Amino acid sequence: MSRSVGTSPLAQKLRQRFAHEINHFARAEDGVMLALVMMMMLIMFTVAGVGVDLMRTEMERTRLQQTVDSAALAAAHKDNTLQPKQVVMDYFAKANLASYISEDDITIGGVGLSTSVTVDLSAEVQTPFLKNLGFPTFTVPAIGRAEQAYGNSEVSLVLDISGSMDENNRMTRLHTAANEFVDTVINSDSRDRVSLSLVPYTGDVNIGWDLMSRLNVRQVHSYSYCVQLTPADFSTTAVNPGDHYLQGQHFSHVDSGFNYISCPTQSYETVTPHSQNASALKSQINQLTGRERTSIHIGVKWGVALLDQAFRPVITSLVDASKIDEAFRGRPADNGSQTLKVLVVMTDGINTQTNRIKDFAYDTPDMRAHWAKWAMSDWEYDVDSSVRDDLYDVYYTGTMADSLLQNICTAAKNEGIIIYSIGFEIDDTSAAQMELCASSPSHFYRVEGVSISDAFASIARQLQQLRLTL
Template sequence: MFRSTTSHRALAPNGSGIRDRLCGFAADTSGNMSYLAIVGSLVMMVFGGVGVDMMHAELKRTKVQNTLDRAVLAAANIENVTDPRQVVEEYFTAMGMGDALTTVDFDQSATAKRVTATGNSAIASGFMSLIGVNSLDAYGLATAEHATANVEISMVLDISGSMGWNSKIVNMRSAARNFVDILMPPDGEALTTISIVPYNANVNLGTTTASYFTLDDLHDYSNCVIFDDAEFDTTGISPTEILTRLGHFDLNSTNEYTTAIPGPWCYTGNTGAVMAHSSDPAALKTHISGLNAGGNTAIDLGMKWGTALLDPAARPAISAMAGDGLVDAAFAARPAAYTDPETSKYIVVMTDGENTTQYDLKQRYKYGMSDVWIDDRGNSDPSDDRFSLLVRDRAGTTDDVYFWQRYENSYYSYRYRGAPDGGSNARRMSNADLFARFGTRAVAGKLYVQPYYDGYVSYNQYYDVYYAYEATVGPDPADARLDTICDAAKAQGVVVFAIGFEAPQRGLDAMRNCASSPAHFFDVNGADLEETFASIANTITQLRLTQ
């Protein structure tokens, strides 16, 4: 069996037990906080609160500063005609900080604008008031300027046939004109020169620019130049260097009645021509407005000339143009040296396509004399000229045979004779003159096809004249040449902006490779082209934060 026992304490009166417990609790020191710990905790709480106050103040300061940055950039834009104070005020109002803006100062001229603004927003402190700091200031300062330095620009513009599709040439002309307006504001100080370099299958220097360089004397019908691959390794073209002229020919026309080829591979006169270092916005925009689409695409040739017009080697040509009143005298010393710290050089190149095959006359048809004689009938009217072809050349004898072909009173006739039509009045045509008069197909059809049927010339002779031209550069070598000249330009410090305008992937890749960086490459469509040109122009005019 079990017995219960009770301790003496358990039998103590009730009041005495409570008193003992209270005394024990008062004497027990386990878990007590020292005075130092209490003070330390309070200090830590205060400093933690200070950190919270400071964090709130920094967030507010960041908001003030970001608003200042955006506001002064917008206000400093030369194109923004709104009063700079109003622009900055509107930014702060939109951010709900209208009372934080303290000052706005600005200076402006036709070519430069500088805006400085300050802001301050007081924040009531929480914990910091315990140490006597009742508020914190979130202060900000920002300065932006938009100014045009000495700038040389080459605009390398695609005018190939595909630019005529879907009004692309219209969009390009509008975008390029707006580009000029941004860089050359009305009544502004002239600091910028722009060269326009249109290109399709070639670059037409035009009669004006060509006269300040040295093209060979092959002919004077047109002014396009061909280059060897090695010539893309360097950026300069000296005005005294003899340049190889492209043959003047038309590879498509079959018109046998024409007095001049209707579609020359190189444009004639100043159609789609180069304009060098102009500071006249009206003249530049007029020239741009006259650009029309046609032909193949040779971006490498466009870049070669765009780069050459920024290279100091071209200075003698530009100086001579200034002396003749074609370039403002203030820019007679351009292109500036690449090392000139006060001058920036830019190329803006755009394409809607990709490099295609380039052609020239075969060497045997480009140089020397042809087998065709012309009788101009003793007058300057080319419409009644007569032509004959030497089909049998019996050297050292008088037994030569000439094919005569005539159109008289809408009647076609032909014959074979021992002398050219016109006799001693006839003269032998150079190949350059012959292919400037008729397309290669027209020469074959007019003078070779009947003698072929009659057994006087072989099919190979007829075929060779029909295709009197040959491919000189294919798409792959053209891409390689483009890469080379782009790299050469960038190595000299030229900034290259490259635009693919609704271009195929190969063209986009070429533009991306040519651009100074991924940020300098643009893949655009439709009306976005104008915005892209404007963005580039604003970048060139150096809209930036300076403080």
């Protein structure tokens, strides 16, 4: 007799409940996103950590570069009496960055009186988040160089000696300001590196026999040495020794005594090219006095011509003749070279009208001798006022001169010449022209009275300023 083994109701119920729970668990969707959420959060935290480390590294790189630049500038400064490396290390210590630099990262150089300081380092910046991913640090490079040096510089100082400069002590103030400029630009540190050309101008510019005799100028008299320029000459900075020019006429508009005259005749009123003789330059400046009329465009033209490479054969000839220092052989340097070329032009007025004697009345030596003795006004007032149209005509109107001024200023800026302009007790019309001529509005100075010295001093300091490179 067989006997079946039964299942107790309780055990059966438990099995059913367990099966039900297993089935319910298998079908349930609660918490299915938890794993994905955890994974996404881990990725987000990692990305955020990378961002924090990158931001921290960039901030540290910026601090490093700023400290490198500041330290190099301070160490290279001519007034620094400490060891340059000591100055750099001290800057890093004060910025709490001393751990990033050693003296081996600092190189001191320079030639002659110049000093250069180069800081070239690679800093290891800690990365708190990324170190767990195998990137404990980021390498941050920082490099900077500063040099206290003049380098090679060519400066043309173009000064207004028109009649109005004798008013309100302007000429006396110009003497003082220009002398201070010369002393700042020409000194022991700049020896054989900085040349200064002085260009006095009034209604014209007397370039002097030394320059005229080395240019292809048709000479028709020996009273003065101005050159007749055409409007086309103001579209370029060059005065090429091979080009043909005509000597400028010698006459006076209104002064029978020929003290107020467009083409001045005194030796101290002629152009001095590429000099570093501060005493001679100041002596010449101190003798300047007011003459006649204002032709700013002609002054600027000769100022930039002395900076243009086309004039080099003339300067070479003057070096050969021992009239210019041997150190300046090869000047003017090539246009666009590393040599700094600067024009400083000063005026107290506006471009005025310039007349010219007609060719038929200036054709013979006797005619030229006559006009060297008798002013235009003598004919107009004492002989016959109707002779104006018969004997002479307008060569430059003020408006035309302004246009030519902007032409030559634009040509100079296109050649890389830096132009500073100074308006000394001028009106708004002249101020607009001088500001437009300058390299930028910040290169234009409008001054009154003794402030002219401040303008020249500011320009001189800028010519001396430190240059941050790399």
